Structure formats: C-alpha cells, structure tokens
Amino acid sequence: MKATHDMDALIGKFLSGEATPEEAMLLEDWIAESDDNQVYFEQSAKVFGLVENLISTDDAWRKVQGELKQAPIRKLSIRWISSVAAVLIISFGAILYFMNSDAQNTVFTAEKTEKNIELNDGTAIQLAAHSSLELSPDYGKKNRSLTLKGSGYFSVKHSKKLPFIIDAGPIHIQDLGTKFNVKTVDDTIYVRVDEGVVVIYDNKGMKLTLHANESAHYVISSGDLKLDVLAENLKKQYKTIILDDQRLEDVVHLLNKTYKVNIRIDNPALNNCRITTEFLNEELDTVLMVISQTLEITILKEKNDHYVIKGLACIQ
Numbered sequence: 132m133k134a135t136h137d138m139d140a141l142i143g144k145f146l147s148g149e150a151t152p153e154e155a156m157l158l159e160d161w162i163a164e165s166d167d168n169q170v171y172f173e174q175s176a177k178v179f180g181l182v183e184n185l186i187s188t189d190d191a192w193r194k195v196q197g198e199l200k201q202a203p204i205r206k207l208s209i210r211w212i213s214s215v216a217a218v219l220i221i222s223f224g225a226i227l228y229f230m231n232s233d234a235q236n237t238v239f240t241a242e243k244t245e246k247n248i249e250l251n252d253g254t255a256i257q258l259a260a261h262s263s264l265e266l267s268p269d270y271g272k273k274n275r276s277l278t279l280k281g282s283g284y285f286s287v288k289h290s291k292k293l294p295f296i297i298d299a300g301p302i303h304i305q306d307l308g309t310k311f312n313v314k315t316v317d318d319t320i321y322v323r324v325d326e327g328v329v330v331i332y333d334n335k336g337m338k339l340t341l342h343a344n345e346s347a348h349y350v351i352s353s354g355d356l357k358l359d360v361l362a363e364n365l366k367k368q369y370k371t372i373i374l375d376d377q378r379l380e381d382v383v384h385l386l387n388k389t390y391k392v393n394i395r396i397d398n399p400a401l402n403n404c405r406i407t408t409e410f411l412n413e414e415l416d417t418v419l420m421v422i423s424q425t426l427e428i429t430i431l432k433e434k435n436d437h438y439v440i441k442g443l444a445c446i447q
Contacts, residue, residue: 138168142175237266241281253288254295259314282314289327302349302356305330311341320349326373331356342388343372372410372418379404379426383440390415392436401428404445 141158144150150158162168239248241258248256248264252271258264262281267274275290278298287295287306297304299313299320309327313320322331323346331347332338337356339347346359372389374382380402383394392415396402404426410418419438423430428442 138171139175142172146175236268237270239264252290252293255286257284259283279313280315282312284310284312286310287327301351301354302331302333305332318351320351322347322349372413374406374408376405376407378402379406379422379440379445382406382422386415386418390436392438394419394430394438394440396440398440398442398444400444401426401440401442404428 138158138161141150141154141161145155145158158172162172239246239256239258240263241260243260245260246258248258250256250266250271252275254275256264259282262279262283264280264283265278267276270277271293273293275293275295276298277296280300285295285297285306287309289295289306289309295306297313299315302320304311304313304322307328307330309329310325311327311329312323312325314323315321322329322341324341324343326343328343329341330338331341331349333349333354333356335354337354339356339358341347341358347357348359349356372385377385380396383396386392387394406422406425408421408425410421419430422428426442426445428440430438430440432438
C-alpha cells in the first residue's frame with residue numbers, strides 16, 4: 132500500500148479530474164483493499180463539500196476512459212462512489228491543504244542551538260540541538276504522547292489521568308513525576324533520571340524502571356536495554372530527595388528504596404501526614420531528623436538498617 136500522503140495526492144488528482152486512467156485504476160485497487168481506505172476516500176471528498184451527482188459517475192469515468200489507449204478501464208465500485216459525488220472541479224491547492232492538515236500536530240525543532248519549550252500542561256523541555264519533538268494531535272486533552280528524535284531534558288508535570296509518554300523510536304519512556312534526560316548518540320539511547328521515576332519499555336516487551344540518580348541505555352541494533360553499572364555507585368554519592376506535599380507513607384517508601392533501609396510506620400494514622408522539603412546529598416540520619424522535627428513524630432532505630440516511626444495522627 133502506498134503511503135497516506137501519496138494516496139492524498141492521487142485522490143486530489145482524481146477529484147480534480149486530472150488523474151490518468153492508470154492512476155484511477157490504482158486508486159480503485161487501493162480503495163478495495165480495506166473499508167478504512169474507502170472511508171478515507173469518502174471523507175477526503177466530503178471535506179471539500181462535494182455535491183452528490185454534481186457530475187454523474189458515468190460522465191466522470193467516460194472522461195477517464197476516453198484517454199485510455201490500451202485496455203478499457205474498470206469502473207469504480209458503485210458501493211462507495213454513490214455516497215459522494217464522482218468529480219468536483221476544485222483547485223489542486225485545496226487538496227494540498229488537506230494533505231497538510233496534519234499541521235495540527237505541533238512540532239518543535241532545534242537547529243544549531245538548543246530550544247527551551249514550555250507546554251500547556253506545565254511540562255518544561257530543553258530540546259537539544261539538531262533534535263525535534265512532535266506532540267500528538269490531542270496532547271493535553273486525551274493524551275500526553277509525543278515523539279522525540281534526538282535528545283532532550285524533561286521536567287514533567289505529573290498527571291495520573293494523562294501519563295506523559297515519549298516515543299523514542301525503538302523504546303517508549305513513561306514518567307511518574309520526574310526530571311530526566313534522554314540522549315541519542317549513534318546507535319544508543321541513554322536515559323538518566325534526576326528526580327522521581329520513569330519506566331522504559333520496548334516493542335519486544337522488555338521493561339525497566341529507573342529511580343532518581345539511576346541511568347540506563349538501549350542499544351538500537353541489538354535491542355539490549357540495561358541499567359548502567361555505575362548507577363548504584365552514583366546513588367551512594369549523590370542523593371536528591373524532593374518532597375512536595377508528599378504523604379509520609381510515600382516518603383517512607385522512597386527512603387527505603389533510595390537508602391536501601393527498612394523504615395516502617397507504627398501507627399497507620401500517620402500515613403497521611405504530609406511534608407514539603409528538599410534534601411541534597413544528605414545522610415539518612417539527617418533526613419530522618421528533619422522529618423521527625425517537622426512532623427513532630429519519633430523515629431527510632433531498632434537494629435541494623437531497621438527504623439520505626441511512632442506518634443499520633445497529624446493535624447491536617
């Protein structure tokens with residue numbers, strides 16, 4: 132099957148009376164391939180206000196058949212042609228407009244220098260030089276899907292209803308409220324997470340979850356998706372914890388993953404206590420002390436890397 136835009140051009144020539152018999156036969160074969168193709172042709176005609184029976188089906192095909200020098204041309208099936216007018220003399224420029232109706236897909240391009248982009252959902256993007264970003268037609272309404280070619284740094288405004296998903300070719304990257312970098316170099320796509328969590332998955336079903344200060348790379352030619360070996364060492368040296376009105380239960384889960392410890396909450400009434408603060412490369416003891424003083428709770432170390440949080444319900 133020909134590409135959609137090639138068929139757009141062919142449909143345009145036919146509707147404007149400029150198609151050759153051979154092109155008309157090609158169009159008929161394409162329409163017969165599927166119901167979707169039939170509907171697409173009908174919608175193409177209707178967009179420009181074709182009036183039914185403005186020119187009869189027979190007249191339209193006699194014009195084409197008259198130019199045929201070899202075998203007689205087949206007549207298009209009445210099943211679909213009867214639902215729209217056979218021909219309307221419209222400008223080819225109007226058809227080109229229809230072909231370019233995909234302009235509703237917003238595209239950002241960074242040429243020789245990087246480009247800073249702020250989307251209507253609050254997401255900020257630093258698009259690297261020689262890279263492009265294309266938003267889906269319903270971005271921000273029905274989805275938050277976009278296509279990245281090249282590299283970019285993303286500060287994503289998280290939304291549970293509309294997940295932010297990047298199509299990077301062989302892999303897709305979904306954020307869970309993050310700041311992360313995507314970089315393509317030759318045959319490899321690199322992903323580094325500075326804050327939050329992202330999920331990387333490819334077309335073969337492989338899946339990898341990255342947390343803050345972790346990175347991974349995907350080799351396009353081999354299809355290998357791997358966590359970087361240095362990520363664990365990096366986590367021991369540099370830890371960024373940003374809490375923005377976070378529930379204590381979620382904070383504990385984050386600390387357990389980041390510091391590889393076991394912290395538990397003794398009183399479930401404390402789960403919904405909320406805290407807003409930021410820690411940059413702080414020791415766990417310092418983090419726990421700040422949380423304890425801020426929420427007026429008690430955090431005790433039991434043994435080894437086990438901690439327990441005690442206290443009464445927070446005043447909301």
